[in-house]
Amino acid sequence: MKEGTPATSSASAPGSSADEERRKAPESYLLLFNVGKKQNFGTLLRSACAFGVSEVVIVGAKKLATFGNQGTAQHAQTRHFDSLEAAKEFLTGRGARICGIEIDDNAKPVSTHPFSGPTAFMLGNEGIGMSPQQRAACDFFVYIPQHSGATASLNVAVAGSIVLHHFATWAAMPEHPRLGEKFVVQPARGSLEKFSDPTQAEREEMNRKRSDRASKRRLEEDVGEENDLGDDVEA
Known part of the structure:
Protein backbone atom coordinates (compact mmCIF):
# COMPACT_ATOMS: atom_id res chain seq x y z
CA MET A 1 0.00 0.00 0.00
CA LYS A 2 1.48 3.35 -1.03
CA GLU A 3 1.87 6.27 1.33
CA GLY A 4 -1.32 8.28 1.48
CA THR A 5 -3.32 5.86 -0.68
CA PRO A 6 -7.05 6.37 0.06
CA ALA A 7 -8.68 3.36 1.67
CA THR A 8 -12.22 2.10 1.41
CA SER A 9 -13.93 0.15 4.16
CA SER A 10 -17.43 -0.79 5.22
CA ALA A 11 -19.02 -2.36 8.26
CA SER A 12 -18.44 -6.10 8.35
CA ALA A 13 -20.35 -8.84 10.06
CA PRO A 14 -18.58 -11.27 12.39
CA GLY A 15 -16.92 -14.09 10.53
CA SER A 16 -13.90 -15.31 8.67
CA SER A 17 -13.97 -12.61 5.96
CA ALA A 18 -13.68 -9.78 8.51
CA ASP A 19 -10.95 -11.66 10.37
CA GLU A 20 -9.07 -12.13 7.11
CA GLU A 21 -9.35 -8.40 6.35
CA ARG A 22 -7.89 -7.57 9.75
CA ARG A 23 -4.98 -9.96 9.23
CA LYS A 24 -4.19 -8.34 5.87
CA ALA A 25 -4.30 -4.77 7.21
CA PRO A 26 -0.98 -3.13 8.20
CA GLU A 27 -0.52 -3.40 11.96
CA SER A 28 -0.46 -0.47 14.36
CA TYR A 29 1.20 -0.27 17.76
CA LEU A 30 0.89 2.21 20.61
CA LEU A 31 4.22 3.01 22.27
CA LEU A 32 3.74 4.43 25.77
CA PHE A 33 6.75 6.20 27.26
CA ASN A 34 6.92 9.41 29.28
CA VAL A 35 3.12 9.79 29.54
CA GLY A 36 2.53 10.96 33.10
CA LYS A 37 -1.19 10.96 33.90
CA LYS A 38 -2.99 7.68 34.64
CA GLN A 39 -6.23 9.06 33.13
CA ASN A 40 -4.43 9.42 29.80
CA PHE A 41 -3.03 5.88 30.04
CA GLY A 42 -6.51 4.46 30.50
CA THR A 43 -8.11 6.51 27.73
CA LEU A 44 -5.32 5.65 25.30
CA LEU A 45 -5.75 1.97 26.13
CA ARG A 46 -9.47 2.24 25.38
CA SER A 47 -8.81 3.97 22.06
CA ALA A 48 -6.13 1.44 21.14
CA CYS A 49 -8.67 -1.35 21.55
CA ALA A 50 -11.33 0.55 19.58
CA PHE A 51 -9.05 1.30 16.63
CA GLY A 52 -7.45 -2.10 16.14
CA VAL A 53 -4.02 -1.61 17.70
CA SER A 54 -2.15 -4.93 17.68
CA GLU A 55 -0.09 -4.35 20.83
CA VAL A 56 0.45 -1.65 23.43
CA VAL A 57 4.20 -1.42 24.02
CA ILE A 58 5.05 -0.02 27.45
CA VAL A 59 8.49 1.28 28.38
CA GLY A 60 9.60 1.42 32.00
CA ALA A 61 6.37 0.99 33.96
CA LYS A 62 5.91 -2.61 35.10
CA LYS A 63 2.27 -2.01 35.92
CA LEU A 64 0.05 0.07 33.67
CA ALA A 65 -2.33 2.48 35.40
CA THR A 66 -5.58 1.87 33.55
CA PHE A 67 -7.96 4.39 35.13
CA GLY A 68 -10.52 5.40 32.50
CA ASN A 69 -10.11 2.34 30.28
CA GLN A 70 -13.80 1.35 30.75
CA GLY A 71 -13.12 -2.38 30.88
CA THR A 72 -10.92 -2.56 27.78
CA ALA A 73 -7.70 -3.37 29.69
CA GLN A 74 -8.53 -7.07 29.67
CA HIS A 75 -8.76 -6.99 25.86
CA ALA A 76 -5.47 -5.15 25.29
CA GLN A 77 -2.33 -7.03 24.28
CA THR A 78 0.55 -5.42 26.17
CA ARG A 79 4.30 -5.88 26.06
CA HIS A 80 6.85 -4.36 28.48
CA PHE A 81 10.41 -3.17 27.92
CA ASP A 82 12.95 -1.64 30.27
CA SER A 83 14.25 0.86 27.72
CA LEU A 84 13.08 2.78 24.68
CA GLU A 85 15.98 1.31 22.70
CA ALA A 86 14.78 -2.24 23.40
CA ALA A 87 11.21 -1.31 22.46
CA LYS A 88 12.37 0.22 19.17
CA GLU A 89 14.43 -2.88 18.37
CA PHE A 90 11.33 -5.04 18.86
CA LEU A 91 9.14 -2.77 16.72
CA THR A 92 11.74 -2.55 13.96
CA GLY A 93 11.84 -6.33 13.96
CA ARG A 94 8.10 -6.27 13.30
CA GLY A 95 8.65 -4.01 10.31
CA ALA A 96 7.12 -0.99 12.04
CA ARG A 97 8.22 2.62 11.69
CA ILE A 98 7.89 4.83 14.76
CA CYS A 99 5.67 7.87 14.28
CA GLY A 100 5.88 10.71 16.77
CA ILE A 101 2.62 12.56 17.39
CA GLU A 102 3.97 16.06 17.86
CA ILE A 103 3.55 19.60 16.56
CA ASP A 104 6.91 19.83 14.83
CA ASP A 105 8.37 21.65 11.82
CA ASN A 106 9.04 18.28 10.19
CA ALA A 107 5.62 16.82 10.99
CA LYS A 108 3.05 16.10 8.29
CA PRO A 109 -0.71 16.63 8.75
CA VAL A 110 -2.22 13.32 9.85
CA SER A 111 -5.12 14.00 7.47
CA THR A 112 -2.74 13.34 4.56
CA HIS A 113 -2.20 9.80 5.87
CA PRO A 114 1.61 9.75 5.43
CA PHE A 115 1.84 6.04 6.28
CA SER A 116 3.53 3.27 4.33
CA GLY A 117 3.07 0.13 6.42
CA PRO A 118 3.11 -1.11 10.04
CA THR A 119 3.44 1.89 12.36
CA ALA A 120 4.05 2.45 16.07
CA PHE A 121 2.68 5.71 17.49
CA MET A 122 4.40 7.54 20.35
CA LEU A 123 3.23 10.66 22.19
CA GLY A 124 5.10 13.19 24.27
CA ASN A 125 4.65 14.14 27.89
CA GLU A 126 1.56 16.21 28.77
CA GLY A 127 3.62 19.15 29.99
CA ILE A 128 6.94 19.19 28.14
CA GLY A 129 6.19 17.25 24.97
CA MET A 130 8.66 14.78 23.50
CA SER A 131 12.09 14.38 25.03
CA PRO A 132 15.21 14.46 22.80
CA GLN A 133 15.47 10.68 23.32
CA GLN A 134 11.94 10.18 22.01
CA ARG A 135 12.48 12.45 19.02
CA ALA A 136 15.64 10.57 18.08
CA ALA A 137 13.72 7.28 18.16
CA CYS A 138 11.06 8.48 15.70
CA ASP A 139 11.21 7.79 11.97
CA PHE A 140 8.68 10.51 11.12
CA PHE A 141 6.14 12.83 12.75
CA VAL A 142 2.49 13.75 12.30
CA TYR A 143 0.42 16.55 13.77
CA ILE A 144 -3.33 17.21 13.96
CA PRO A 145 -4.39 20.39 12.15
CA GLN A 146 -6.49 22.77 14.27
CA HIS A 147 -9.01 25.25 12.95
CA SER A 148 -9.17 27.97 15.60
CA GLY A 149 -6.87 29.88 17.90
CA ALA A 150 -8.64 28.86 21.10
CA THR A 151 -6.08 26.31 22.32
CA ALA A 152 -2.39 25.65 21.73
CA SER A 153 -2.70 21.87 21.57
CA LEU A 154 -4.92 18.89 22.31
CA ASN A 155 -4.90 16.58 25.31
CA VAL A 156 -2.44 13.70 24.86
CA ALA A 157 -5.14 11.01 24.91
CA VAL A 158 -7.37 12.95 22.50
CA ALA A 159 -4.49 13.46 20.07
CA GLY A 160 -3.50 9.81 20.22
CA SER A 161 -7.08 8.68 19.63
CA ILE A 162 -7.50 10.88 16.55
CA VAL A 163 -4.27 9.62 15.00
CA LEU A 164 -5.06 5.95 15.70
CA HIS A 165 -8.43 6.41 13.98
CA HIS A 166 -6.75 7.98 10.94
CA PHE A 167 -4.37 5.03 10.67
CA ALA A 168 -7.20 2.49 10.96
CA THR A 169 -9.03 4.30 8.15
CA TRP A 170 -5.91 4.41 5.96
CA ALA A 171 -5.20 0.71 6.62
CA ALA A 172 -8.77 -0.19 5.61
CA MET A 173 -9.39 -2.06 8.84
CA PRO A 174 -12.93 -3.50 8.67
CA GLU A 175 -15.52 -1.77 10.81
CA HIS A 176 -16.64 -3.88 13.77
CA PRO A 177 -20.35 -4.82 13.84
CA ARG A 178 -22.83 -2.76 15.86
CA LEU A 179 -25.82 -3.82 17.90
CA GLY A 180 -28.35 -1.09 18.62
CA GLU A 181 -26.52 2.05 19.76
CA LYS A 182 -23.20 0.36 20.58
CA PHE A 183 -20.56 -1.84 19.03
CA VAL A 184 -20.55 -5.54 19.84
CA VAL A 185 -18.05 -6.38 22.60
CA GLN A 186 -16.29 -9.70 22.25
CA PRO A 187 -15.68 -11.85 25.35
CA ALA A 188 -12.24 -11.20 26.80
CA ARG A 189 -9.77 -14.05 27.14
CA GLY A 190 -9.82 -15.27 30.73
CA SER A 191 -6.79 -16.00 32.90
CA LEU A 192 -7.21 -19.77 32.46
Missing part, protein backbone atom coordinates in the same frame (compact mmCIF):
# COMPACT_ATOMS: atom_id res chain seq x y z
CA GLU A 193 -7.36 -19.45 28.66
CA LYS A 194 -4.30 -17.20 28.62
CA PHE A 195 -2.41 -19.74 30.73
CA SER A 196 -3.51 -22.90 28.90
CA ASP A 197 -3.42 -21.53 25.35
CA PRO A 198 -1.35 -18.31 25.34
CA THR A 199 -0.70 -16.18 22.31
CA GLN A 200 2.93 -15.45 21.48
CA ALA A 201 2.73 -12.06 23.19
CA GLU A 202 1.05 -13.56 26.28
CA ARG A 203 3.70 -16.28 26.48
CA GLU A 204 6.49 -13.71 26.27
CA GLU A 205 4.81 -11.57 28.94
CA MET A 206 4.53 -14.59 31.26
CA ASN A 207 8.21 -15.33 30.72
CA ARG A 208 9.07 -11.70 31.50
CA LYS A 209 7.15 -11.84 34.77
CA ARG A 210 8.82 -15.13 35.72
CA SER A 211 12.21 -13.60 34.97
CA ASP A 212 11.39 -10.52 37.08
CA ARG A 213 10.30 -12.70 40.01
CA ALA A 214 13.45 -14.83 39.72
CA SER A 215 15.65 -11.71 39.66
CA LYS A 216 13.86 -10.34 42.72
CA ARG A 217 14.37 -13.62 44.59
CA ARG A 218 18.08 -13.68 43.73
CA LEU A 219 18.46 -10.09 44.90
CA GLU A 220 16.71 -10.86 48.18
CA GLU A 221 18.92 -13.93 48.68
CA ASP A 222 22.07 -11.88 47.99
CA VAL A 223 20.98 -9.20 50.47
CA GLY A 224 20.20 -11.89 53.04
CA GLU A 225 23.64 -13.47 52.62
CA GLU A 226 25.32 -10.07 53.02
CA ASN A 227 23.36 -9.45 56.22
CA ASP A 228 24.33 -12.88 57.57
CA LEU A 229 27.97 -12.19 56.77
CA GLY A 230 27.75 -8.86 58.56
CA ASP A 231 26.29 -10.55 61.65
CA ASP A 232 29.15 -13.08 61.65
CA VAL A 233 31.76 -10.30 61.47
CA GLU A 234 30.18 -8.42 64.36
CA ALA A 235 30.04 -11.59 66.45
Whole structure:
Protein backbone atom coordinates (compact mmCIF):
# COMPACT_ATOMS: atom_id res chain seq x y z
CA MET A 1 0.00 0.00 0.00
CA LYS A 2 1.48 3.35 -1.03
CA GLU A 3 1.87 6.27 1.33
CA GLY A 4 -1.32 8.28 1.48
CA THR A 5 -3.32 5.86 -0.68
CA PRO A 6 -7.05 6.37 0.06
CA ALA A 7 -8.68 3.36 1.67
CA THR A 8 -12.22 2.10 1.41
CA SER A 9 -13.93 0.15 4.16
CA SER A 10 -17.43 -0.79 5.22
CA ALA A 11 -19.02 -2.36 8.26
CA SER A 12 -18.44 -6.10 8.35
CA ALA A 13 -20.35 -8.84 10.06
CA PRO A 14 -18.58 -11.27 12.39
CA GLY A 15 -16.92 -14.09 10.53
CA SER A 16 -13.90 -15.31 8.67
CA SER A 17 -13.97 -12.61 5.96
CA ALA A 18 -13.68 -9.78 8.51
CA ASP A 19 -10.95 -11.66 10.37
CA GLU A 20 -9.07 -12.13 7.11
CA GLU A 21 -9.35 -8.40 6.35
CA ARG A 22 -7.89 -7.57 9.75
CA ARG A 23 -4.98 -9.96 9.23
CA LYS A 24 -4.19 -8.34 5.87
CA ALA A 25 -4.30 -4.77 7.21
CA PRO A 26 -0.98 -3.13 8.20
CA GLU A 27 -0.52 -3.40 11.96
CA SER A 28 -0.46 -0.47 14.36
CA TYR A 29 1.20 -0.27 17.76
CA LEU A 30 0.89 2.21 20.61
CA LEU A 31 4.22 3.01 22.27
CA LEU A 32 3.74 4.43 25.77
CA PHE A 33 6.75 6.20 27.26
CA ASN A 34 6.92 9.41 29.28
CA VAL A 35 3.12 9.79 29.54
CA GLY A 36 2.53 10.96 33.10
CA LYS A 37 -1.19 10.96 33.90
CA LYS A 38 -2.99 7.68 34.64
CA GLN A 39 -6.23 9.06 33.13
CA ASN A 40 -4.43 9.42 29.80
CA PHE A 41 -3.03 5.88 30.04
CA GLY A 42 -6.51 4.46 30.50
CA THR A 43 -8.11 6.51 27.73
CA LEU A 44 -5.32 5.65 25.30
CA LEU A 45 -5.75 1.97 26.13
CA ARG A 46 -9.47 2.24 25.38
CA SER A 47 -8.81 3.97 22.06
CA ALA A 48 -6.13 1.44 21.14
CA CYS A 49 -8.67 -1.35 21.55
CA ALA A 50 -11.33 0.55 19.58
CA PHE A 51 -9.05 1.30 16.63
CA GLY A 52 -7.45 -2.10 16.14
CA VAL A 53 -4.02 -1.61 17.70
CA SER A 54 -2.15 -4.93 17.68
CA GLU A 55 -0.09 -4.35 20.83
CA VAL A 56 0.45 -1.65 23.43
CA VAL A 57 4.20 -1.42 24.02
CA ILE A 58 5.05 -0.02 27.45
CA VAL A 59 8.49 1.28 28.38
CA GLY A 60 9.60 1.42 32.00
CA ALA A 61 6.37 0.99 33.96
CA LYS A 62 5.91 -2.61 35.10
CA LYS A 63 2.27 -2.01 35.92
CA LEU A 64 0.05 0.07 33.67
CA ALA A 65 -2.33 2.48 35.40
CA THR A 66 -5.58 1.87 33.55
CA PHE A 67 -7.96 4.39 35.13
CA GLY A 68 -10.52 5.40 32.50
CA ASN A 69 -10.11 2.34 30.28
CA GLN A 70 -13.80 1.35 30.75
CA GLY A 71 -13.12 -2.38 30.88
CA THR A 72 -10.92 -2.56 27.78
CA ALA A 73 -7.70 -3.37 29.69
CA GLN A 74 -8.53 -7.07 29.67
CA HIS A 75 -8.76 -6.99 25.86
CA ALA A 76 -5.47 -5.15 25.29
CA GLN A 77 -2.33 -7.03 24.28
CA THR A 78 0.55 -5.42 26.17
CA ARG A 79 4.30 -5.88 26.06
CA HIS A 80 6.85 -4.36 28.48
CA PHE A 81 10.41 -3.17 27.92
CA ASP A 82 12.95 -1.64 30.27
CA SER A 83 14.25 0.86 27.72
CA LEU A 84 13.08 2.78 24.68
CA GLU A 85 15.98 1.31 22.70
CA ALA A 86 14.78 -2.24 23.40
CA ALA A 87 11.21 -1.31 22.46
CA LYS A 88 12.37 0.22 19.17
CA GLU A 89 14.43 -2.88 18.37
CA PHE A 90 11.33 -5.04 18.86
CA LEU A 91 9.14 -2.77 16.72
CA THR A 92 11.74 -2.55 13.96
CA GLY A 93 11.84 -6.33 13.96
CA ARG A 94 8.10 -6.27 13.30
CA GLY A 95 8.65 -4.01 10.31
CA ALA A 96 7.12 -0.99 12.04
CA ARG A 97 8.22 2.62 11.69
CA ILE A 98 7.89 4.83 14.76
CA CYS A 99 5.67 7.87 14.28
CA GLY A 100 5.88 10.71 16.77
CA ILE A 101 2.62 12.56 17.39
CA GLU A 102 3.97 16.06 17.86
CA ILE A 103 3.55 19.60 16.56
CA ASP A 104 6.91 19.83 14.83
CA ASP A 105 8.37 21.65 11.82
CA ASN A 106 9.04 18.28 10.19
CA ALA A 107 5.62 16.82 10.99
CA LYS A 108 3.05 16.10 8.29
CA PRO A 109 -0.71 16.63 8.75
CA VAL A 110 -2.22 13.32 9.85
CA SER A 111 -5.12 14.00 7.47
CA THR A 112 -2.74 13.34 4.56
CA HIS A 113 -2.20 9.80 5.87
CA PRO A 114 1.61 9.75 5.43
CA PHE A 115 1.84 6.04 6.28
CA SER A 116 3.53 3.27 4.33
CA GLY A 117 3.07 0.13 6.42
CA PRO A 118 3.11 -1.11 10.04
CA THR A 119 3.44 1.89 12.36
CA ALA A 120 4.05 2.45 16.07
CA PHE A 121 2.68 5.71 17.49
CA MET A 122 4.40 7.54 20.35
CA LEU A 123 3.23 10.66 22.19
CA GLY A 124 5.10 13.19 24.27
CA ASN A 125 4.65 14.14 27.89
CA GLU A 126 1.56 16.21 28.77
CA GLY A 127 3.62 19.15 29.99
CA ILE A 128 6.94 19.19 28.14
CA GLY A 129 6.19 17.25 24.97
CA MET A 130 8.66 14.78 23.50
CA SER A 131 12.09 14.38 25.03
CA PRO A 132 15.21 14.46 22.80
CA GLN A 133 15.47 10.68 23.32
CA GLN A 134 11.94 10.18 22.01
CA ARG A 135 12.48 12.45 19.02
CA ALA A 136 15.64 10.57 18.08
CA ALA A 137 13.72 7.28 18.16
CA CYS A 138 11.06 8.48 15.70
CA ASP A 139 11.21 7.79 11.97
CA PHE A 140 8.68 10.51 11.12
CA PHE A 141 6.14 12.83 12.75
CA VAL A 142 2.49 13.75 12.30
CA TYR A 143 0.42 16.55 13.77
CA ILE A 144 -3.33 17.21 13.96
CA PRO A 145 -4.39 20.39 12.15
CA GLN A 146 -6.49 22.77 14.27
CA HIS A 147 -9.01 25.25 12.95
CA SER A 148 -9.17 27.97 15.60
CA GLY A 149 -6.87 29.88 17.90
CA ALA A 150 -8.64 28.86 21.10
CA THR A 151 -6.08 26.31 22.32
CA ALA A 152 -2.39 25.65 21.73
CA SER A 153 -2.70 21.87 21.57
CA LEU A 154 -4.92 18.89 22.31
CA ASN A 155 -4.90 16.58 25.31
CA VAL A 156 -2.44 13.70 24.86
CA ALA A 157 -5.14 11.01 24.91
CA VAL A 158 -7.37 12.95 22.50
CA ALA A 159 -4.49 13.46 20.07
CA GLY A 160 -3.50 9.81 20.22
CA SER A 161 -7.08 8.68 19.63
CA ILE A 162 -7.50 10.88 16.55
CA VAL A 163 -4.27 9.62 15.00
CA LEU A 164 -5.06 5.95 15.70
CA HIS A 165 -8.43 6.41 13.98
CA HIS A 166 -6.75 7.98 10.94
CA PHE A 167 -4.37 5.03 10.67
CA ALA A 168 -7.20 2.49 10.96
CA THR A 169 -9.03 4.30 8.15
CA TRP A 170 -5.91 4.41 5.96
CA ALA A 171 -5.20 0.71 6.62
CA ALA A 172 -8.77 -0.19 5.61
CA MET A 173 -9.39 -2.06 8.84
CA PRO A 174 -12.93 -3.50 8.67
CA GLU A 175 -15.52 -1.77 10.81
CA HIS A 176 -16.64 -3.88 13.77
CA PRO A 177 -20.35 -4.82 13.84
CA ARG A 178 -22.83 -2.76 15.86
CA LEU A 179 -25.82 -3.82 17.90
CA GLY A 180 -28.35 -1.09 18.62
CA GLU A 181 -26.52 2.05 19.76
CA LYS A 182 -23.20 0.36 20.58
CA PHE A 183 -20.56 -1.84 19.03
CA VAL A 184 -20.55 -5.54 19.84
CA VAL A 185 -18.05 -6.38 22.60
CA GLN A 186 -16.29 -9.70 22.25
CA PRO A 187 -15.68 -11.85 25.35
CA ALA A 188 -12.24 -11.20 26.80
CA ARG A 189 -9.77 -14.05 27.14
CA GLY A 190 -9.82 -15.27 30.73
CA SER A 191 -6.79 -16.00 32.90
CA LEU A 192 -7.21 -19.77 32.46
CA GLU A 193 -7.36 -19.45 28.66
CA LYS A 194 -4.30 -17.20 28.62
CA PHE A 195 -2.41 -19.74 30.73
CA SER A 196 -3.51 -22.90 28.90
CA ASP A 197 -3.42 -21.53 25.35
CA PRO A 198 -1.35 -18.31 25.34
CA THR A 199 -0.70 -16.18 22.31
CA GLN A 200 2.93 -15.45 21.48
CA ALA A 201 2.73 -12.06 23.19
CA GLU A 202 1.05 -13.56 26.28
CA ARG A 203 3.70 -16.28 26.48
CA GLU A 204 6.49 -13.71 26.27
CA GLU A 205 4.81 -11.57 28.94
CA MET A 206 4.53 -14.59 31.26
CA ASN A 207 8.21 -15.33 30.72
CA ARG A 208 9.07 -11.70 31.50
CA LYS A 209 7.15 -11.84 34.77
CA ARG A 210 8.82 -15.13 35.72
CA SER A 211 12.21 -13.60 34.97
CA ASP A 212 11.39 -10.52 37.08
CA ARG A 213 10.30 -12.70 40.01
CA ALA A 214 13.45 -14.83 39.72
CA SER A 215 15.65 -11.71 39.66
CA LYS A 216 13.86 -10.34 42.72
CA ARG A 217 14.37 -13.62 44.59
CA ARG A 218 18.08 -13.68 43.73
CA LEU A 219 18.46 -10.09 44.90
CA GLU A 220 16.71 -10.86 48.18
CA GLU A 221 18.92 -13.93 48.68
CA ASP A 222 22.07 -11.88 47.99
CA VAL A 223 20.98 -9.20 50.47
CA GLY A 224 20.20 -11.89 53.04
CA GLU A 225 23.64 -13.47 52.62
CA GLU A 226 25.32 -10.07 53.02
CA ASN A 227 23.36 -9.45 56.22
CA ASP A 228 24.33 -12.88 57.57
CA LEU A 229 27.97 -12.19 56.77
CA GLY A 230 27.75 -8.86 58.56
CA ASP A 231 26.29 -10.55 61.65
CA ASP A 232 29.15 -13.08 61.65
CA VAL A 233 31.76 -10.30 61.47
CA GLU A 234 30.18 -8.42 64.36
CA ALA A 235 30.04 -11.59 66.45
